[in-house]
Amino acid sequence: MGGLFNWTSFVIQIIAFGILYLLLSKFAFKPLFGIMEKRRQMVKDQMDSAEKNRADAAQFLEDQKQALQQARKEAHDIIELAKSTGSKQADEIVTAARNEAVRLKDEALRDIEAEKNKAIASLKAQVSGLSVLIASKIIEKQIDEQTQSQLVDQYLQEVGKKS
Amino acid sequence: MEHLAPIVKFGGGVNLDFAAIIMIVVTSLVAFILARLSVRNLSVENPGKLQNFMEWVVEFVSNVIGMATDFKRGRVYLTLGLTLILYIFIGNMLGLPFNFITEAHHGHATFLGMELFMDGKDEAEFAWWKSPTADASMTMALALTVIVISHIQGVRHNRKHYLKHYFEPWPFFLPINIIETLSKPLTLGLRLFGNIYAGEVMIGVILGMGWVGIPALLLWQGFSVFVGAIQAFVFTMLTMVYIGQASIHEENH
Numbered sequence: 001m002g003g004l005f006n007w008t009s010f011v012i013q014i015i016a017f018g019i020l021y022l023l024l025s026k027f028a029f030k031p032l033f034g035i036m037e038k039r040r041q042m043v044k045d046q047m048d049s050a051e052k053n054r055a056d057a058a059q060f061l062e063d064q065k066q067a068l069q070q071a072r073k074e075a076h077d078i079i080e081l082a083k084s085t086g087s088k089q090a091d092e093i094v095t096a097a098r099n100e101a102v103r104l105k106d107e108a109l110r111d112i113e114a115e116k117n118k119a120i121a122s123l124k125a126q127v128s129g130l131s132v133l134i135a136s137k138i139i140e141k142q143i144d145e146q147t148q149s150q151l152v153d154q155y156l157q158e159v160g161k162k163s
Numbered sequence: 164m165e166h167l168a169p170i171v172k173f174g175g176g177v178n179l180d181f182a183a184i185i186m187i188v189v190t191s192l193v194a195f196i197l198a199r200l201s202v203r204n205l206s207v208e209n210p211g212k213l214q215n216f217m218e219w220v221v222e223f224v225s226n227v228i229g230m231a232t233d234f235k236r237g238r239v240y241l242t243l244g245l246t247l248i249l250y251i252f253i254g255n256m257l258g259l260p261f262n263f264i265t266e267a268h269h270g271h272a273t274f275l276g277m278e279l280f281m282d283g284k285d286e287a288e289f290a291w292w293k294s295p296t297a298d299a300s301m302t303m304a305l306a307l308t309v310i311v312i313s314h315i316q317g318v319r320h321n322r323k324h325y326l327k328h329y330f331e332p333w334p335f336f337l338p339i340n341i342i343e344t345l346s347k348p349l350t351l352g353l354r355l356f357g358n359i360y361a362g363e364v365m366i367g368v369i370l371g372m373g374w375v376g377i378p379a380l381l382l383w384q385g386f387s388v389f390v391g392a393i394q395a396f397v398f399t400m401l402t403m404v405y406i407g408q409a410s411i412h413e414e415n416h
Contacts, residue, residue, distance in 0.1 A: 006300040007176065009183040013295070013304035020191045020250060025242045028198035032217060033241075035205045042207060
């Protein structure tokens with residue numbers, strides 16, 4: 001054998017290894033590293049977007065909760081408002097009804113008064129006529145009718161004051 | 164009979180070992196074709212089997228670098244580690260399955276018209292196929308390459324600590340530190356050579372047993388696959404450790 005150590009092989013091996021290193025680096029590992037980096041980036045992006053989606057969903061849920069809360073509060077307010085409006089209206093209606101009743105009563109009373117006065121007036125007229133008639137029948141034309149009616153009026157006035 | 168390496172002797176100490184050259188070329192080709200096939204249809208979302216395998220190798224070497232030193236700063240050595248582990252592993256495996264032997268008689272043999280060196284013997288057998296890592300010249304070439312890289316990177320990136328470590332813990336430790344430095348490429352290269360060469364010698368011995376040796380041969384070849392993988396890993400790991408020691412100064416050091 002030519003000895004254990006062969007300088008020619010040694011040099012060839014160093015050169016060959018250098019060439020292999022360059023070739024592998026250029027044609028195999030550079031694209032491979034690029035792809036692996038791209039995949040790492042993709043996974044990172046997807047994780048980021050998943051995280052973002054999760055945050056968005058949480059935010060959305062929070063918004064919905066607040067909106068629900070708001071709606072509940074508004075509904076409550078509306079009910080309260082309706083309740084108070086209702087009771088106010090009821091009060092108003094009752095008051096209006098009471099006023100109307102008072103007004104009707106007053107009107108009726110006034111009507112009654114007026115009717116009474118009218119009745120009294122006609123009664124007075126009739127009474128005076130009748131009394132003239134009676135008096136003329138009784139007195140038999142002692143006094144002319146006009147004087148007679150004046151007298152009756154005077155008496156009746158006095159009667160009216162006393163009554 | 165002992166197998167000779169098919170060597171052509173030229174003047175000036177140039178001894179072309181064709182077995183070595185063939186194996187260097189074959190191993191490099193296999194490594195390159197494997198890597199090239201694995202990146203043939205690169206895909207981010209749907210990697211093929213070979214791409215997956217190669218990415219696993221990349222992750223594996225990344226972990227090795229991470230174990231040996233700081234991965235962020237050791238990242239530039241990823242391609243070196245990958246080339247080393249591919250080349251050494253494939254080299255270790257190539258010597259296992261078969262051998263290719265020619266016989267020469269009458270003290271004379273030629274290859275491509277060149278006279279092969281026969282050590283003055285009349286009868287010889289030439290072995291054309293072996294692991295490139297079963298040759299000390301080749302493993303030492305790899306070991307020296309990475310050791311030289313580690314020293315260059317040490318001087319370039321970490322000069323102060325790199326020079327200082329020769330005088331630690333005290334200046335009179337300098338000779339010991341120099342011996343340690345010199346022993347690194349020796350142990351690195353000879354460990355690989357010894358393991359793989361011993362494996363091939365053992366295969367030769369078992370083959371000498373004839374038919375009886377077949378179960379032992381299967382067993383030993385399986386074990387050699389294991390040894391080959393471990394040695395490729397160890398070589399890459401130690402490369403990263405040495406480069407890391409020399410060129411990457413850790414803050415908590």
